[in-house]
Amino acid sequence: MVVTETPSGDTQLRPYVKDPVELNKDIVALVAQQMADALIEHAGRQPDGTIPSPPAPIPGTKLLENTMFPCSRCGRITARLVFAPECASEADMLSLGERLRNDVRYAPYPVWLIGAPDSEDDSVARHLTLQLAPVRGEVYREHPDKMNSRLMELDDKHHC
Numbered sequence: 001m002v003v004t005e006t007p008s009g010d011t012q013l014r015p016y017v018k019d020p021v022e023l024n025k026d027i028v029a030l031v032a033q034q035m036a037d038a039l040i041e042h043a044g045r046q047p048d049g050t051i052p053s054p055p056a057p058i059p060g061t062k063l064l065e066n067t068m069f070p071c072s073r074c075g076r077i078t079a080r081l082v083f084a085p086e087c088a089s090e091a092d093m094l095s096l097g098e099r100l101r102n103d104v105r106y107a108p109y110p111v112w113l114i115g116a117p118d119s120e121d122d123s124v125a126r127h128l129t130l131q132l133a134p135v136r137g138e139v140y141r142e143h144p145d146k147m148n149s150r151l152m153e154l155d156d157k158h159h160c
């Protein structure tokens, strides 16, 4: 915030912004992230375990299925998976990953984008996989069992 003086001598507070559009987008993404996490973490501690409805999608974007994984001990989120079964190629994965970049940039836990499987047979199907946060990875193919054991390890090793 900066304090400025109006021509009439009043003092006013206004946000100090270098690039209003970029910075506001950042703030919105950060606040949205924290609110969504807080809602889910709170719901995780409710006796009935109800999960609040997800935040409204950004206009013009399709709402993607998201799964949050709360820690089994403290209830804080340890990981998030974003499912995009319509992403059937590495290019699709990268392009969607780019569009989600702003959405996940403040995620304090790992986020993966999960795309289409390479087989109809779930026992052998490997899904296109791309880590989005905290660092961007490369697109690769992975069976869900591997992701599941990684999620269990994140839970095990969570610093509560």
Ligand SMILES: [Zn+2]
Pocket (backbone or CB within 6 Å): 071, 072, 073, 074, 075, 076, 158, 159, 160
């Ligand atoms: Zn924990």
